[in-house]
Amino acid sequence: MAGIIIIGTGHAAVQCAASLRDNGSSSTITLLGGETDLPYHRPPLSKKYAVTGVPEEFSLLRAADFFEKNNIKLRLGKSVEAININQRCVVMGDSEKLSFDQLVIATGSQPRVLSIPGIEHAFSLYSLDDARTLCTRLGCTKTVAVIGGGFIGLEIAAAVAAAGQKVTVVEAAPQILGRSLTPSLAARVRKAHETGGLKFISNTAVDAIRTDGVSTSDGFIEADLVICGAGSVARSELAEKAGLTTGNGIHVNRVLETSVPGIYAIGDVACFETSTGEHRRYESVQNANDQARALARTLCGERTSYDALPWFWSDQGSIKLQMAGDSCGASKVVAVDGEKAPQTAAFCFNAQDHLCAVETINWPAYHALSRKALSGGRVITRAHLESADYVLKTALKS
């Protein structure tokens, strides 16, 4: 038996290998990845390491001896160059071929590269190595421009500003976090950041990047360093070249199988079919881990559809953003402010007036409760929440 090959060494890949063993799999399991560091937690890169530096004991996904103990072959610094569907094998950069019975693609996502003149002067953050370099660069800067007001851009911007540097965020859209947060909450996040010293220039396109700053449709912004945080794209080139169905990621069905039987995709790279037949691609730790667990069960013989509640968090300086559910397509949003500003919960309702997502700023207890409210097939209506004055604890009891 050739066993199971997992391409990737990130959250989804490592969890899948671990869950396969938890579920009693005795297959040969091989993880292949281009990076040379032991598998690590990615969230701290933008939230912390880029500014504080990467500690010698960075946050590992599993203890160093976990892989050997569990008979999982971890091959670092091994980039896969091609997937050969007919021969059921992957081809490595050094032409080595490895056969598989089942293949799991967990290649993740990478920062979007904008087509702007001078983009080579901009820095983007993907790996632990990038965080090491960025931290060194930030050691000799005083002013920083961040292109993109999404999660990663804002996390870096807030961390750099907290370290005492002057930071300007340039956003092409009218509002920051436009793709991921409801407008009323995004406005509150922006205000809190402005109070904290971040400068925003929105509705403004970047025309060119220079070593001394960025030219925009609104004038020149001086910066010793330009950081690009303009979203991520799925790393699906291998799948595309192999002829798998792709388009905003690798298309997979309810059990995370691609258009080729026996080949699966999980995590950031997977564009999966939801229980309502829509296609979604999430870039989150929760999604990576939960898909990995579902797939491990399927590979161990218990066919499992992926159906977990999505949740996400973003630490931006003193702002803790947390989301539960999917606010895509919400038709009504009710924002409730807490006592300790900035503290807000935004309740999102679908067309049937059922609660479909809750986004919170600095309100972790509400986040936790909303995950409870949204899971287990529970239906909470707007009328019900209104009658409880949007106090979630009350609403959940009645």
Add this chain to the structure above:
Amino acid sequence: MPQICFKQNDGSSVTVEANAGQTLMHEAMRHGIVGIIGECGGSCMCATCHIHLKDPGKFGLGGISEMEETMLELEGEDITADSRLACQIEITPQLDGLIVTVASTDD
């Protein structure tokens, strides 16, 4: 360095030399303590580092935050009065001799 003893689900114990300044979760994971997963990396977003502490007051450990308490209620199994999330406990020299029991995991 403070010595901390982890009691694992299978009845075995592991005593580690912990680094002050790190969290209990980080040190447990570094030493491969079984049952401490730390899925969210220490952001108090999951409860996969659920532990039980013996005599926390004796070691100068403060109370539990609302965030930690709610997350435990939401995700943790077998919650007791001495339940904590290891990611929310910073290691100090005072913790020398602390006994940590890893919560049972069925998942």
